[in-house]
Amino acid sequence: MxxxxxxxxxxxxxxxxxxxxxxxxxxxxxxxxxxxxxxxxxxxxxxxxxxxxxxxxxxxxxxxxxxxxxxxxxxxxxxxxxxxxxxxxxxxxxxxxxxxxxxxxxxxxxxxxxxxxxxxxxxxxxxxxxxxFTLKDIVDMNLLNQEVKKELASEPDTYYHQSFNSVREDTAFYISDEKLTLVFNKYEVAPGVYGTPEISIPLKKVKKDPPADETNVPFPQII
Missing domain, CATH: 3.30.565.40 (Fervidobacterium nodosum Rt17-B1 like)
Structure with a gap:
């Protein structure tokens, strides 16, 4: 005890x-x-x-x-x-x-x-x-879109998964517990009853690697 x-x-x-x-x-x-x-x-x-x-x-x-x-x-x-x-x-x-x-x-x-x-x-x-930093500075947008589409499709009764095209480059986000969390506008990916929906994805799945030949490029030191 x-x-x-x-x-x-x-x-x-x-x-x-x-x-x-x-x-x-x-x-x-x-x-x-x-x-x-x-x-x-x-x-x-x-x-x-x-x-x-x-x-x-x-x-x-x-x-x-x-x-x-x-x-x-x-x-x-x-x-x-x-x-x-x-x-x-x-x-x-x-x-x-x-x-x-x-x-x-x-x-x-x-x-x-x-x-x-x-x-x-x-x-x-x-x-x-x-x-x-902007969202596209942190992540590979193609990988991010793939993961977001998976998340939306996993809950078809909640999200507008069929009409979703791609994540806006100015979508709000934050990083916590090694996860990237996107915060969408009301009505953007779900009915208004869900407010401003958040979708979290392991950062390692979508994180962009800095260019190998540009060692001086500023890049956030996050895991």
Whole structure:
């Protein structure tokens, strides 16, 4: 019993340390604006402790630009239509593994009974020479599409497997427990009742190998 208690204690301490280490890199800010035609409520991270200050500025700028673009679209639609006000609720989560971090931002927009959600991610390596990476920087898109099609076909009652063509290059994603998890927009691969579906695939099955003749090409150091 004592050995089991010690193991659980160590697991809790390790998990808590990981969460603290991740959260200590950023603070959560919020924006709230209530107008007659629309409401905006957003939580988003602002990084302040990355190893590379230039990268930190780029990441924060990407987050800010994404929010501003979405807010402008909400205001534009509100000005051009009448009826129910538009509600924009933005939420976020940050995942870190082996210094590779993903900021996953979800925009939930509703108007009356119409409701939609879209997801984007900003992915980067927290190193002195760290960079921002896209999905196609990490994986072989052909292999990824093959694996995703298998996953969709394995649950035909859940996913639109027959109409699926390919994964968008800007599909949101994060990496955790040696798995690549794709986060799709609402209605993109499944009925709206499933929200923003996530599909996880072992990273080793789809990971792109850096070119053998380009040893200086930046590549994230993830397993």
């Amino acid at each position: 004592k050995k089991i208690s010690i193991i659980w204690f160590l697991l809790i301490i390790t998990f808590s340390a990981h969460v603290f280490a991740t959260e200590s890199l950023y603070t959560i800010e919020n924006r709230d604006k209530v107008m007659q035609d629309y409401e905006i409520h957003i939580d988003y991270p602002v990084f302040n402790s990355l190893h590379n200050m230039e990268l930190q500025e780029k990441v924060n700028k990407k987050i800010s630009n994404h929010l501003e673009d979405t807010m402008r679209e909400v205001k534009r639609v509100a000005e051009e239509s009448s009826g129910f006000p538009i509600l924009y609720y933005g939420e976020e989560f940050v995942v870190g593994e082996d210094q590779f971090y993903s900021v996953v931002l979800t925009a939930n927009i509703s108007r009356g009974k119409k409701y939609n959600s879209s997801v984007t991610s900003i992915n980067f390596e927290n190193e002195e020479d760290g960079q921002i």
